[in-house]
Amino acid sequence: MAKFFTYAFRTRQIEELVELPQSLALGTPRLVISPDGKWLLYAMIDHVGSDIKIWRNSSLAALPRH
Numbered sequence: 001m002a003k004f005f006t007y008a009f010r011t012r013q014i015e016e017l018v019e020l021p022q023s024l025a026l027g028t029p030r031l032v033i034s035p036d037g038k039w040l041l042y043a044m045i046d047h048v049g050s051d052i053k054i055w056r057n058s059s060l061a062a063l064p065r066h
Contacts, residue, residue, distance in 0.1 A: 004031075020044065 002020045
């Protein structure tokens, strides 16, 4: 879970902007705000782990090319 806050200088209060349900993904950029400040884009982790699959087929070279 990740929470983002803002500080209102006029009221001197900290306000919660958004609470994301899952952790942010590692890497850059993790979080981007649009130039007009209306949109927030973030990468989220939905599954930890990975699968690597290798497919070998010696007849692949014999397939017709399009």
